[in-house]
Amino acid sequence: MSHPHQQSRQIISAILQSRPAIERVYFVGCGGSLTGFYPAKYFLDCEAKKLAVGYITSNEFVHATPQALGENSLVILASQQGNTPETVEAARVARAKGAATVGLTFAPASPLCEHSDEVIEYRWARYPETVNPAQQKAAYGLWLALELLQQTEGYAHYEAMVSAFEQFEExxxxxxxxxxxxxxxxxxxxxxxxxxxxxxxxxxxxxxxxxxxxxxxxxxxxxxxxxxxxxxxxxxxxxxxxxxxxxxxxxxxxxxxxxxxxxxxxxxxxxxxxxxxxxxxxxxxxxxxxxxxxxxxxxxxxxxxxxxxxxxxxxxxxxxxxxxxxxxx
The missing domain is CATH 3.40.50.10490 (Glucose-6-phosphate isomerase like protein; domain 1)
Structure with a gap:
C-alpha cells in the first residue's frame, strides 16, 4: 500500500491532468463516512480562496444534485464496504455529470470502485489502536484536501501539514x-x-x-x-x-x-x-x-x-x- 501522502498527491495530480480545472469539490457519504470528511471540509472552508466546497449526504446528492456539478468538479466519496447503495448511486450520478470521482473504501473490487476514477483502499480494523490514524478513512479525506489545495491554489503551510501527519500517530x-x-x-x-x-x-x-x-x-x-x-x-x-x-x-x-x-x-x-x-x-x-x-x-x-x-x-x-x-x- 502506498503512503497516504504519495497516493493522494498522485491521485490529485492525475485528476488535474485529465480536465481543464477543478473549481468545486464535493465530499459525499452516509453516516460516519460523511462525518469522517468533516476535517477535510473544514480545512478547505478555512483555507481555500477560490475552490467551492460541498459536504452532502449521499441520498440528498442523488435526489437534489447540485446544478454546478460537472467536468470542473471533484466528488470524493466513502463507503466502508464499498456497497452502500446511496453512495454507489451518488458516484454513478457524479460520473454521469462529468465529474471526477475518488472512492474511499476498505473493500477493493466493490461497487463503489466501479464508479470511481480513482480508488483509495484505506486501513481499518475492529481495534483502531492497531492502525495508524494517519492512514484511516478520515485522514485520507484531509490528505486529499491538502493536495487539492496545494496543487490548485498553493498552501503556505503545506510542509507543516505534512510534518503534522508524520507526528500524528505518536x-x-x-x-x-x-x-x-x-x-x-x-x-x-x-x-x-x-x-x-x-x-x-x-x-x-x-x-x-x-x-x-x-x-x-x-x-x-x-x-x-x-x-x-x-x-x-x-x-x-x-x-x-x-x-x-x-x-x-x-x-x-x-x-x-x-x-x-x-x-x-x-x-x-x-x-x-x-x-x-x-x-x-x-x-x-x-x-x-x-x-x-x-x-x-x-x-x-x-x-x-x-x-x-x-x-x-x-x-x-x-x-x-x-x-x-x-x-x-
Whole structure:
C-alpha cells in the first residue's frame, strides 16, 4: 500500500491532468463516512480562496444534485464496504455529470470502485489502536484536501501539514494513554443516562456529530443530539439544568473561545459535563499553524477509548444492532 501522502498527491495530480480545472469539490457519504470528511471540509472552508466546497449526504446528492456539478468538479466519496447503495448511486450520478470521482473504501473490487476514477483502499480494523490514524478513512479525506489545495491554489503551510501527519500517530497514542482512567470514570458516570448531548465547534464539530449519530444513537441506543458550541446559546441552552449530560470536545485554535463560553454556562447552571480538551491531551505537539485542523481526527481517536469503556460498563457491545443490516430499509 502506498503512503497516504504519495497516493493522494498522485491521485490529485492525475485528476488535474485529465480536465481543464477543478473549481468545486464535493465530499459525499452516509453516516460516519460523511462525518469522517468533516476535517477535510473544514480545512478547505478555512483555507481555500477560490475552490467551492460541498459536504452532502449521499441520498440528498442523488435526489437534489447540485446544478454546478460537472467536468470542473471533484466528488470524493466513502463507503466502508464499498456497497452502500446511496453512495454507489451518488458516484454513478457524479460520473454521469462529468465529474471526477475518488472512492474511499476498505473493500477493493466493490461497487463503489466501479464508479470511481480513482480508488483509495484505506486501513481499518475492529481495534483502531492497531492502525495508524494517519492512514484511516478520515485522514485520507484531509490528505486529499491538502493536495487539492496545494496543487490548485498553493498552501503556505503545506510542509507543516505534512510534518503534522508524520507526528500524528505518536500524538494520538499519547493522548489515548492519558485518557484511559478518565474514560473509566466517564463510563461509570454516564452509563445510566438516557440522553447525552454532544458538543463541539470548528474542526471538532464533525467528531461530535459522528459520536452522536454513529455511537450513541446507533451503537449504544442512547438518545443524543449534536449541538455546535456557537449555536448552544441560540436555543439549545434552554435544556440545561442540574445534571443535564453533556460531552464537549474542546478544540485548539480559532474557535476555542466558543467552547469556553459554553463550558462556563454549563458549569454555572449545574450541567453534567465531560470535557475532552485537545490542548490538555497533547494536540499542541503538532505545528502551531496547522494543529487545529487535526483536532477532529484527534478527538475521534480519543473517543475510541471512551466508547469502549462505555459499552463495557453498559454491557452493550458496540456491534449490537436492532435494525441495521437486519431488516428492509
Amino acid at each position: 500524538v494520538v497514542r499519547e493522548g489515548q494513554r492519558k485518557v484511559q482512567e478518565d474514560a473509566q470514570r466517564f463510563a461509570q458516570a454516564y452509563k445510566d443516562d438516557k440522553v447525552i448531548y454532544m458538543m463541539g465547534s470548528g474542526p471538532s464539530f464533525g467528531a461530535a456529530h459522528q459520536q452522536s449519530i454513529c455511537i450513541l444513537l446507533e451503537m449504544q441506543w442512547i438518545n443524543s443530539a449534536s449541538v455546535h458550541s456557537g449555536e448552544y446559546f441560540h436555543g439549545p441552552f434552554e435544556i440545561t439544568e442540574e445534571g443535564t449530560p453533556f460531552v464537549l470536545l474542546q478544540s485548539e485554535g480559532r474557535t476555542r473561545a466558543l467552547d469556553d463560553r459554553a463550558i462556563r454556562f454549563i458549569r454555572q447552571y449545574g450541567g453534567k459535563l465531560q470535557l475532552i480538551d485537545a490542548r490538555e491531551l497533547g494536540i499542541n505537539a503538532l505545528p502551531e499553524t496547522v494543529r487545529d485542523y487535526f483536532c477532529g481526527l484527534f478527538h475521534t481517536a480519543l473517543l475510541d477509548v471512551y466508547n469502549l469503556a462505555l459499552s463495557q460498563a453498559r454491557h452493550h457491545p458496540l456491534t449490537t444492532r436492532r435494525y441495521m443490516w437486519k431488516v428492509e430499509y
